[in-house]
Amino acid sequence: MSEPLLEIEDLRVRFRSDEGVVSPVNGVSFQVHEGETVAVVGESGSGKSMTSLSILGLVPAPGEVYDGSIRLQGEDLTKMKRSQMRKLRGNEISMIFQEPMTSLNPVFTIGNQMIEVIRLHQKLDKTESIQQAVTMLDLVGIPEPERVLKQFPHQLSGGMRQRVMIAMALSCNPKLLIADEPTTALDVTIQAQILNLMKELKDELNTGVILITHDLGVVAEVADRVVVMYGGEVVEEATVDEIFNHPVHPYTKGLLASVPKMTGPVEELGAIKGSVPTPSEMPTGCKFHPRCPIATDLCKQVHPQLEETTPQHFKRCFHTEGGVKHDEHERSTIS
Amino acid sequence: MTNTSEAPSADVLMEVKGLKKHFQVKKGYFKKEISNVKAVDGVDVTIYEGETLGIVGESGCGKSTTGEMLLGLMKPTEGSVTFMGKDLTAMNKKELREMRKDIQVIFQDPFASLNPRMTVEELIGEPLKIHTSKTKKEIRNEVVELLEVVGLNQEQLKRYPHEFSGGQRQRIGIARALALKPKLIICDEPVSALDVSIQAQILNLLKKLQREFNLTLVFIAHGLPAVRNISDRIAVMYLGKIVEITDRDQLFAGALHPYTEALLKSIPVDHPSLRSNYQPLEGDLPNPANPPSGCAFHTRCPFAQEICREKAPSLEEHRENHHAACHYPLYK
Secondary structure, X not given: OOOOOEEEEEEXXXXXXXXXXXXXXXXXXXXXXXXXXXXXXXXXXXXXXXXXXXHOOOOOOOEXXXXXXXXXXXXXXXXXXXXXXXXXXXXOEXXXXXXXXXXXXXXXXXXXXXXXXXXXXXXXXXXXXXXXHHHHHHHOOOOOHHXXXXXXXXXXXXXXXXXXXXXXXXXXXXXXXXXXXXXOOOOHHHHHHHHXXXXXXXXXXXXXXXXXXXXXXXXXXXXXXXXXXXXXXXXXXXXXXXXXXXXXXXXXXHHHHHXXXXXXXXXXXXXXXXXXXXXXXXXXXXXOHHHOOOOOHHHHHOOOOOEEEEOOEEEOOOEEOOEEOOHHHHXXXXX | OOOOOOOOOOOEEEEEEEEEEEEEEEEOOOOEEEEEEEEEXXXXXXXXXXXXXXXXXXXOOOHHHHHHHHOOOOOOOEEEEEEOOEEXXXXXXXXXXXXXXXEEEEOOOOOOOOOOOOOHHHHHHHXXXXXXXXXXXXXXXXXXXXXXXXXXXXXXXXXXXXXXXXXXHHHHHHHHHHOOOOOEEEEEOOOOOOOHHHHHHHHHXXXXXXXXXXXXXXXXXXXXXXXXXXXXEEEEEEOOEEEEEEEHHHHHHOOOOHHHHHHHHHOOOOOHHHOOOOOOOOOOOOOOOOOOOOOOOOOOOOXXXXXHHHOOOOOEEEEOOEXXXXXOOOOO
């Protein structure tokens, strides 16, 4: 495979407070290639949103990235100055947020906001940037783009606003697009429109996409590769087919079993017991062990490493297919 | 093992007829009425004892407003809700209060629906305190029992809502709804705000409780997969009306209304191998304050004809126990 577009290595984020230090992201590594959609899946508190904020250099204070690297085409973003990051954001890396209502400024027209982004990052004059804005709105399937440019966010529906967000995010032709739950706030028929649009745009523009979501249906619909996160770490990573056909980690299996299906017989859902621990009460050893159906004493004491089981399929678990195979090896590498 | 279709001969628990709720929008100094939002515009449905009726639809379709009227929390503009032979809409406050023992509700947001200043014991015990003459000790014993039923334990009696996770709070909400041993529980988006793994726990719990206590559930949600998992029958709403209603399996095997079919196809697939090139419905949901003429769906319907623009179709039985409101239902 070619050079990855984005390479995250051993990323660690911590928040210091009077009560101590918590680390919502704890050694996360994955890559995104050009034209590839990588889904980062996890429940609330898994660290998936914090990971994406780290890529943009937007971890809120008092949080900080204290270890690891994020390389965009070889350049380490964690070492960049603020001014450099500002040039990058909205230009080479863009983000679509979950709530299109709150992420657009209500007192400026769509045109104002779109043209601001374009003029900030590209050497275009006013007429050219209006032209560019119209082209982008047209690309995301907004009828009468010239009229929409003069409108305010509240005059548009949720689906339209999300289209505007996508148009804005793509207006400087970014290499990497981070979409944080882009369809969660939308109705199903509108969600289908937006997912379709994202698929088309990816093919057309060859953008690398990080799709952050908790909805496995959305993952099945658009992702190429899947990174499953739990408790601030990657617990499994593989191609989308592998994840759905041969999930290895008990958490991934549990997630898949807990999703009600649209096809096949209706069965009791395979729920995972308990709930996600908060970063301050993370258990020792494997972070999933209190909820894991196959946890052993080993899992309570030793923290498993991410390892490759089959080519391009990584998991963080001592037990593959129920057997304890690697414990001796693991133990020596950890201690 | 699943009880797919509830026999139609089962006892009727609730009968809803011609239910309408119109909200007037007034503006200006003289409060001139400028428009009429038809949130619910003629809903007829029968709820049988022991079944789970799912109501699905997108935002603004009137599903939650319908739920509130079934609870007697909102007076309908027109129509009747007959529960165990009595018309809710004609009841006075005292009668309504009495009736609420039998109809309870579970809300969507477990963070907003529990009073943060009350302990779990007070929260779950409150309905018992209001509606029964039980002593403090008896109430406590019942609360402990209820906690165990919903998968919590006695040690949590003295805790406050903020000490619980979202899933646990929803369990408290369920225990509260169960306290008076109601016949009917209206669940308004009970799992939408929860994480995937917690959703499954709550859905399983609701099913278990339904079997144990012989409950009738109305499950209102926008997420079709969850509705499919729990419902015996499903009603699909669009812009204040039921456009299709039938048994769960029948709905998924052969939807009659083009909107239902579009809705089913819009749901993200279960598995990446099922990806298709389905072209989703175009356009947005129309504004309920200004609904289209004729069939409300005609503006987005791929099969719309002249008559659809002019005349609203009525809900008719096209197959046995399968009703749809469409001039050109999809027969396969």
